[in-house]
Amino acid sequence: MLRATLRMAILAAVALGLATASAQDFDWRRFEGTSIRFMMNQHPFTNWLQPNVQEFEALTGINVTLEVFPEDQFRQRRILEVSSAAPTLDGYMVMPGQVGAQYLGAGWMRYLDDFVADPTLTNPDLDLEDFFGGALGTFQAPDGLFGLPLQIESSVLFYRADLFEAAGLSGPPETMDELMAYAAALETDTVAGFAMRGRGAAATSQTVNLLYSFGGSWMDDAGNSALASPESIAAHEFYAELMRNYGPPGPANLHWAEVTSLYAQGQAAMIFDANVFRPIMEDPAQSIDVVRENTRYAPLPAGPAGSVPGVLVWGLSVNHASQNPEAAWYFIQWALSKESQESLLLFGVPAARASSWENEEFQATAPADWIEASQVSFERGQPDWNPPVIPVAEVRDAYGQAIVAALEGRDIAAALQRAATEVDQIVERSER
């Protein structure tokens, strides 16, 4: 009897608990009637978003204004409003690899951890784990989460299966040593064994992949340039040897357009550049037949520190001065939900959620090895494809000169030392 009563009491308590919990559940309509304003880059994501916003408005009753500008103006307007703490701007698109250091340093980022921890503000289906490690990592600062990723890009190896076969090579190179040996085996009078960017500042977003994979980094723990570290020197010596011996003529002139067109014209057996250039290799107007038929994809080969590519990530953040940060967070959750990201990926933008990439309709549109190489890179990705400093372009330029020096056969250690000194001066000047 007592036991039965106890059981009843427990059941009642549980039921009550459940009822209370459901009263505190996440409710899409909680901020009905609120108006929010987001500033957007004129980007394929925005093209996808614009016609779909009504869906969010119908779901939540929140009124959304999207302000869209071409990238240059977008960045100027954004810094103007964010730095002046405009309360009417609720959120914006952002690439942490571009301005993360600047915005975090200035205290302009609204951390979202309190929202994520609050079950009444965060959709139980949000599933942060679902975002690729490299993508979410870009938005994780030491002090917390400052946004969510919407798209991710990384660099992969493009290679010609027919040339591999002719040279007696099976499968893609898995280590840097193999990469060098394969490049040597594939090199002929008319076809370069390997090609990647070499054009100074423009090359740094690709050479950084080697830097990471050899155990190097942009900055050391004290915040000084680590470009002259032994790991960095080893990475650049490898790069110079690879490009000078097995690269196309004039490697210091190679931008992505040169690299991809060399490959598309059958003049390079392997290239390493952004995975988003796949359509070039499938386009009959740009690529010759053998390239279209024989292109395969693989992740960056592993160096002494593993295979560590950089990733390029766009995402959405809440403005630190926003008067409606909760409504803005609702919008971000909706815009980057599993359903939204899947729809975005089918729209042609490389979505940042792993689950989206499992979509069968999408898998039918892309080669399996490209999908796999991309996914692997996204998980391993290092967020800082750019130096984590405010004067990004100036630092890339200084580093770029060392890259050109390496490609032209000058003293690599000395060139990197000069670049490191210059980077420190540039950063110091910017902090004055």
Add this chain to the structure above:
Amino acid sequence: MKSFSAFVDKNARFIFPLPAVLAILVLIVAPVVTNFVLSLYDYFVGGRAVYIGLENYQRAFGDARVWNGVRNTFYFTFTAVPLQLVLGIAIATLFNRDFPGKGIARTVILLPMVATPVAIALIWALMFNPSLGVLNYFLESLGLPRSLWVAQSNLAIPSLVLVDTWQWSPMIALILLAAMQSVPAEHYEAARIDGASGWQSFWHITIPSIRSAIVVALILRAVDALKTFDIIYVITEGGPGIASETLNVLAFKTGFQFFHAGYAATLLIFLMFTVLGIAILLNVIRRRV
């Protein structure tokens, strides 16, 4: 109304040039003054602007990259302009005589000058490509070794000079042709009667007669070449490394990529005085000839 027209009549010499004076003030004087003021600041676009007096100038004098820019600017200009002058004289001489198809040829030769510089530069960049470019294809068909063109540091500026020469020799030719056509035919007749050879009448009649036009063409081209931006930026971005980075390209990068507007303004003041100095020098020469 009458008093107004009387006022205009009386002060016509001030009123008539007023629109031009205003335009010059707004379009030339104001930017130069603003630029000078800017050069006294440490101004990071979108960030701080601190008055630092002449510190930017001090830094520029000690900045190896600025001197590299100065060297490249002079190298480019003083290779390109003399080459264009020689070619310009040759073309003008050719067009100064009659031959079938002259009208069409004269139009064709002006095309490089009329085309959009950025479009031209993009095409040249493609032609320079060491692996896929058409220039190396031609070299090979002639049995010559391939060249790296703009992809090799020491060939970058000579390659750019080639583009500039292709583009601007016709302008010199045009100016000199006009001057040649105003040389009285009697001079040549007299020389022929005296037994002068073609070369002699060219050297002793044509050249002295068009001397001042040559200096005018030189001033125009030299000033323009010192400031060349479009073809250099589009084809090499100043590269490889900084091998073809002129003062103008460096100032652009400093201002619009690195966002140091104050320092960029300082570099442009440097460039302005360089251009001004050379223009004045050539002008003095012009007065003498």
